[in-house]
Amino acid sequence: MANAQRIMTLYDVPMWESIERRKMALPRCSACGTFRYPPGPICAECNALDYEWAEVSGNGTILSWVVFHRQYFDDHPQPYNAIAVRLAEGPIVVSNLVGDEPDGSWIGERVTITYRRHLDRLQHAFTLQNQKSTQLNRGEDA
Ligand SMILES: [Zn+2]
Secondary structure (H helix, E strand, C coil): CCCCCCCCCCCHHHHHHHHHCCCCEEEEECCCCCECCCCCCCCCCCCCCCEEEEECCCEEEEEEEEEECCCCCCCCCCCEEEEEEEECCCCEEEECECCCCCCCCCCCCEEEEEEEEECCEEEEEEEECCCHHHHHHCCCCC
């Protein structure tokens, strides 16, 4: 077994540098405004080549989720989760949910980006926008 490895292409390096600054950015098409994820050389919507790096809001919605009860990598002891998040800007990012977990299905839960140290790098992760502990502190129903 080994640690999970990042794939680092020419277009991924600026994204990982933005994550290291805790301000995740993605290429945004200069012609139509579509965000590109994974970062790449051409717009999937209009085929334009020009782009600029733009910070994402970090807000999104869980589209899918899974909890792994088998260990596949040394740096991901089980159980651990993976979530697919549609960012407010449009792209779908695969990440992890940290902190409170929803009861029942996680699909449709609103989440916000956070960053956490993983081995030699920062990685994005997401937290529920409505943390149970926050709700309890405000005296609302959990
Ligand atoms: Zn475009």
